[in-house]
Amino acid sequence: MKRITIVISIAALLALTAMLPLGIVQADGHCEFADDSIKIGGLVPLSAPGAVAGGIAMSWAINRAADDINADCGIEIDGANYAIEVVIGDSEGSPERGQAVVERFILEDEVDAVTGVYHSAVGLATMGMLDENSVPTVFSEPWNDNVSANGIMEYDGRPPRNADGVDHVFRVSPASSMVGGVVVDWLNDLGVDNVVIIAENTDYGQPAAADEKARFEAAGATVTQINVELGTEDFVPILSRIQAAADTPDVVRVLVTGETSFNLTQQMAELGIAPTEDTICVTNQVAFQSEQYWLNVPDGNYCAFNRVGIIPSLFSDLAVELNASYFEEFEDIVPSYAMATYDAVWIIAKGMEQAGSKSDGAAIVAAIEATDLDLSQGRYYFEYGNHNPDLPEGTPAFMWHQWPDPVVTMMQYFEQGQSSLDAAVIFPQVYQTHGTGYIVPGTSP
């Protein structure tokens, strides 16, 4: 009996201590914080089948932004300083889980704003819910064109304006059409007419491939599209097929992410398909993380890739600092989505400061629409919104609440093992660092 009593009392004690309120915010001594804090929910993939590596980088960025803001004594609203508190939710890359997490954010954690989202499918599935509940949201990585205010209409069948007359979803990542445009413009400038697109069969690869295919075809090029499943390791059979084609392709465009893309690019180089003097190798933003890239694609020299976000030579002090601490943590160059996520937290926080409220959705939306901030990726503003509601003819609907200026550039490695900070920027012309639009393999600029 005695032992049982002891066990019970210990258990009760533990239970009691677990119920003690958590002290979340670190008082550094020089800041006086209000009791309440601003809660920002970060919806990121942290388990398979989601893109775990991306989720880890994004949650690092959110926490880092919160730390920076708190070190700056938080956000001042009505004379009180509010600290930022981060709540991370795991979307697992699945829309169903994403919805559940957002529901928890709204009802249980009572977050004041949401950022993050890596997978477009998760963005599509959650934005209606976020909007309905008047949660100001700044997505930082989904690329699907429809992941913006107008997408709610197509996805949910519901007009995007909420009861309070605004919609709450912003995006600081580019829409895939904005990226595809740059790649195709660059290649058309170089004059290509035989294009092979290799795309993963996901909500990233398929729409992007369709978009680029249409653009290439509009410019008169012939396009062969090849779809691959994520997780495929051996691409040699399909690459042999490309090699066997009567015309050597001018370009092989890789729209595959993660380790699958590394396998593909490396095998392409090993087989001598691209990059060669005849064939341009164009991969995507995954190549920007140069440590990973060179580890996994040792033969990938002279591959060009599209880069979203400010180019390394124009990195602001903030971006340099961010990159340094990212490098310390993960031993790699900071990916653009981590920078965008970092900036998104700042945009939300500053919006709340401007609005003078952390809970008035409409006011915060208005303040975010009026954003004009210089952050790690450059100057943030939103061209179209309730402050400027008329999209001119020909402007795509996704420009609503969309940061119009994600810098999309084409970059190219020209030395084995080169850091992406030193890689050449080749397009658009205004950003060119080495005075050339394409470095032919085997040469140096």
Place this chain on the structure above:
Amino acid sequence: MALFKRFESAIDNGIGRRKLGYMLIALVIVFFLWFPNDASQSNYAKTVFISGFFYAIMSSSWALLAGIAGQFSFGHMAFMGIGAYAAGLIARDGVSFALLGISVTPESISAFGSIVVGTVFAGLVGLIIGWLLLRLRAAYLALFTIAFSELFRIMMLTEYDYTGGSNGLSLRPLLEIADVNAARQVEYYLMFALLIVCLLALYWVANSPIGLFLRAMREDEDAASALGVNVVRYKILVFVFTSMIVGFAGAVFYSDVGSERIIPEQLEILQMSLIIAYAVIGGMESLIGAAAGAFISRYLLEAMRQVVITLPFGLTTADGSDAFVWDTGFWRFALFGVVMVFTLRYMRNGLLYPIITWFSGRDIAMKETVSIRESDDEFAARKERDDE
């Protein structure tokens, strides 16, 4: 005091315990019925419960298939997917058989109708697969079903134009309730009712003569068939039955109850392996054990995302915080694997088995059998012979 005595004696005989067991089940049901009315509970908790119910259906039907009938299928998730995809496709595209003069347009079919179609279709595929699997046993059967399920997933992922690829396929919403809270409430009860119905159906099969035949088949297929059990019929039957159950559950769950669209990632072997793990931990041979195992495991996996241990007495950690925060991320799954392996090795019938046997009073019966047998000279003599 007299009451306590009666209680004690009731416990000592199996019937009293069984009554207690029924009371406990009733209590659990009452708890689940009451739960959404607790204002302090968030919708998120309800969502966790809803998906818990769904996986409980999956696990317990798998327990019937694998634990009771001995058909070790890895294709359970695929059948669920077939139900959901069939329901979604018929609601979106309709179907027409010109030869038979049957034509179903998307307009003419209701959400419920599409779910029925999905269920029937899952049953049909179950029929074909069950028939194909007749010759295969144990590892071969497992391997074949893995191949089947992977093929199905790759097809759903690749035929982008028809199935929506990785964007998923939306099913026709079963409920059209605007208010989120009310909708979640209704979804909760719907899924709970579905779980109860499925469990009753599964129990009905398991406790009917069919269940006996299935168990006989599991122990020794040849012997069972020699004794006149129509192995072919029951093997196919159990496949069709469980496929229809999971097809139905899938079609309902993805018709806006748990989620509004089915995505191919749900059909990955990983998801299937989780269902198997739930069933193993709860007890493969007990339907309610498997269901409870699934529910509890899901709840714990959810709760263990982050372990926070608050330090008492104003102690602080090295970096000045008053709580240890451990992001369990992948470790919780690793732990889950350890639990699964040790459960299999040391508690073959699942972690809940002792509780279930206690309440069913089966252990008393077992003890009695053993003691009777041991007092039986003939038995003892035979045992001696065996030991030699």
Place this chain on the structure above:
Amino acid sequence: MNDSFLQWLLLAGPLWAAIGLYFLPRISPKRKRGAAISESDLQVAGVIGGFALGPLGIGIFYFEPRLIRRLTLAAGITIAVFISSQVLVRVSDPNLPSALWLILAGPLWAGIASYFIPRRYRAVEAIDTNALTAAALGGFAIGPLIIGLMWQRTPRIGREWMIALGSLGAWQIYTLFAVHNVSNPCVAAPYHVTYLTQQTANGVVIGSIYSLMAVGLTLIYSVQGVVSFAHGQLYMVGGYFSFYFLQYAGDFLSNLTGADISVNPIWGIPVAAVIVFVMGAVFERIFLKPMHEGLIERVSEYAILITFGFGFFLEYTTLAIAGPFPQRTGRFIEIRRFTLDRIHFSDDFFFGPIHIIGDRAFAMFVGIALIFALLYFLQRSWTGRALRATSQDRQAAAVTGINPTNMNTLSFAMGSMLAAMSGAALIPIFNWVPWVGAEMVGRSYVIVVLGGLGSVPGALVGGVIVGIVEALGAGCHPDPSRGAAYKEAFPLVIFALVLLLKPTGLFGREQT
């Protein structure tokens, strides 16, 4: 093909076949003299000879019935070619959906044949192991004819039948491609010879590497009767052990000498092998041993679950420790690829170039060398012989002084070790994430089932076949945009078919 030919085929063939069937056994002089030719042989000769060559065929068999056995096969193939050319004429008709025959009729007849033929075999109490396979292949290749043919030839179906029918089916598919998908690189002259060779070479190279892993699986199965569901994860951890060893060894040597040294990944293979060997042995001792001591009911299901749980644990532990970022080691050899340059025979006819990636070729040799080393070990060393003896008859082996418990442990440890070695051999070729095992292990299952569970040479052949099927499937799929996405599906189709038609595989022991 004109209409009169069709009429001949439809009318005259069956007519003469009937005549041959009825008269040949009755009029054959050899038969009357009691020569060792059975009546059914003569019936078959009558049907086939009559169908294919009309009165001429009946005449030939009348005078020379000894030719029957050889000519039956030849005649069967001739008929099949006629029939399939008819089919091709039909499917070339633009009004008919092109793939209809292939999709519907082939499998349909295969299904019908595989339903009836084994029944017939059982009815006459003949051994029906090959009947199902031959019936399905034949139904696919020559449609309804196979039913009549095999009905006549019950119970004698040799391996040559299956090879002939199988190649006929493959030829039909190939011809269909040639007619309907003219631009497909597999059929578009003049490059198609090179292309098919290239794809076959791709398949052989990667397939030999796949084999190594599958050999481990098959070794475990042959001794223990257990399919290890942790095999993919053991393969994965093998790669990681190699990776971390190379990293630390490289750092250590660099610090020691001051120069930047990277260790050749070949050294990772023995390291991974030793570690995983121990892991496998420990796991077997704790979790699988009780199985053989009769402590556990329903052994095969327990084995599936326990190894499965072990794999689950390994995968997530690795994910928690190593993280989700892809890793890769350096190269085996500094040659990017081997190229066989184009050889011109004439302007229209040339061969080449053929490319093989250098590291893969190296890994292939490593894989094959290890498999032969294993075979040598199994054949020559005492332990190897003991292993084989245990796999053949546990009780008999125990009587001769072999400890079956130790053999169990050894087989599981060695099987796991082989998985780890193939992981270590592949990490320079593919980049490594904790879930790489899943795709790979599916392939090993296909290989071992195709080769026959428990057969080491079977695993080698199966690996090469799977490699070729993948390469040709992805390379020849009519829709290039889907071919690659379905790459992993092609072996699965083969796998499902083998499981259904011939679960013992190519080299497997007959199961009871």
